[in-house]
Amino acid sequence: MPLKTLVKLRRLWHLTAQVYISAQTTFDLNLSSSSVTSTKTSSSDHSQSSLQQGANIVLIELPGSKGTQSSQLSKHYKICRLSTGDLLRQATQDQSSSEGQRIRKAMEAGGLVDDHIVLSLIDKNLTKPECSNGFLFDGFPRTINQGEQLEQLLASKQKRLHAIPDDLLKRRTLGRLIHKPSSRTYHEEFHPPKESMKDDITGEPLYRRSDDTTEALNARLNTYHKQAIPLIDFYHQRNIHRCVDATKK
Incomplete structure (x- = not known):
C-alpha cells in the first residue's frame, strides 16, 4: 500500500x-x-x-x-x-x-x-x-x-x-437485464423495461450477464x-x- x-x-x-x-x-x-x-x-x-x-x-x-x-x-x-x-x-x-x-x-x-x-x-x-x-x-x-x-x-x-432468503435472492439475480452501452439495469419482475428485452431510452437490446445462470x-x-x-x-x-x-x- x-x-x-x-x-x-x-x-x-x-x-x-x-x-x-x-x-x-x-x-x-x-x-x-x-x-x-x-x-x-x-x-x-x-x-x-x-x-x-x-x-x-x-x-x-x-x-x-x-x-x-x-x-x-x-x-x-x-x-x-x-x-x-x-x-x-x-x-x-x-x-x-x-x-x-x-x-x-x-x-x-x-x-x-x-x-x-x-x-x-x-x-x-x-x-x-x-x-x-x-x-x-x-x-x-x-x-x-x-x-x-x-x-x-x-x-x-x-x-x-x-x-x-436464497429463493428471493435467486429471483432478484436471475431476472437482471443490462443495456451494455450505458450500463443501465432492469429486472424482468421488479423493474421491467417498457418493451420486453429493449432499453427504454434507445430501444437497443438488453442482455443478461454471462454469470447470471x-x-x-x-x-x-x-x-x-x-x-x-x-x-x-x-x-x-x-x-x-x-x-x-x-x-x-
Missing part, C-alpha cells in the same frame, strides 16, 4: 458515519465509542451531515443482493463505491492479459478470484480523489483472510450484513454460505457488525 494511501485512510478512521437503513430511520454511529442510537431526521439533514462527515462502510451480503443498496448509500454519503465485481469485470476486458482471462474463467464458473488479485485492484482504486470523503466496499471482503488484511489497512468501523448462482451461494459465517463472526467479535433485512425496499 503506497504511503499516500495510508495517510489518506488514516484520516478517514476518525470520521463519524451515519448508515442509512430506511427512508425514515437512520442509525447514528459514533465511531470513537461504537454507540448506536436510532433517530429520525429529514433527507436534507442526511445530505448535509453525510457530505461533511463521510462514511466507511463494508457490505457483507449474498451475491446479487447488494448492488442497489450500495449505489444508494454511496450517493447518499458522497463516498466512492468500490465494487469488486465491477473492478474484476473491467479487468477481463483486456484480452491480452492472462490475469484478466483467469478472472473471466473464475467468474463464469461462479468461483471466487484469488485474494491477492482483488486486493491489488482495490489498492489501485483507493487513491482516487472521490474516495477522500470515505468509501464503500461492495463484494469485499468475502473471507476472514481478506477481512484481516482490510482491518490492518483501514481499521474500518462499520460492517453490515443484508439478510435475504442458475448453475453459476448456486455455486456462488454455496461458496458464500461456507465463508460468510466465520467472516460475520470475525466482525461480530469486534462489535462492528450489524444485520439489515434486505427483503424490504
Whole structure:
C-alpha cells in the first residue's frame, strides 16, 4: 500500500458515519465509542451531515443482493463505491492479459478470484480523489483472510450484513437485464423495461450477464454460505457488525 494511501485512510478512521437503513430511520454511529442510537431526521439533514462527515462502510451480503443498496448509500454519503465485481469485470476486458482471462474463467464458473488479485485492484482504486470523503466496499471482503488484511489497512468501523432468503435472492439475480452501452439495469419482475428485452431510452437490446445462470448462482451461494459465517463472526467479535433485512425496499 503506497504511503499516500495510508495517510489518506488514516484520516478517514476518525470520521463519524451515519448508515442509512430506511427512508425514515437512520442509525447514528459514533465511531470513537461504537454507540448506536436510532433517530429520525429529514433527507436534507442526511445530505448535509453525510457530505461533511463521510462514511466507511463494508457490505457483507449474498451475491446479487447488494448492488442497489450500495449505489444508494454511496450517493447518499458522497463516498466512492468500490465494487469488486465491477473492478474484476473491467479487468477481463483486456484480452491480452492472462490475469484478466483467469478472472473471466473464475467468474463464469461462479468461483471466487484469488485474494491477492482483488486486493491489488482495490489498492489501485483507493487513491482516487472521490474516495477522500470515505468509501464503500461492495463484494469485499468475502473471507476472514481478506477481512484481516482490510482491518490492518483501514481499521474500518462499520460492517453490515443484508439478510435475504436464497429463493428471493435467486429471483432478484436471475431476472437482471443490462443495456451494455450505458450500463443501465432492469429486472424482468421488479423493474421491467417498457418493451420486453429493449432499453427504454434507445430501444437497443438488453442482455443478461454471462454469470447470471442458475448453475453459476448456486455455486456462488454455496461458496458464500461456507465463508460468510466465520467472516460475520470475525466482525461480530469486534462489535462492528450489524444485520439489515434486505427483503424490504
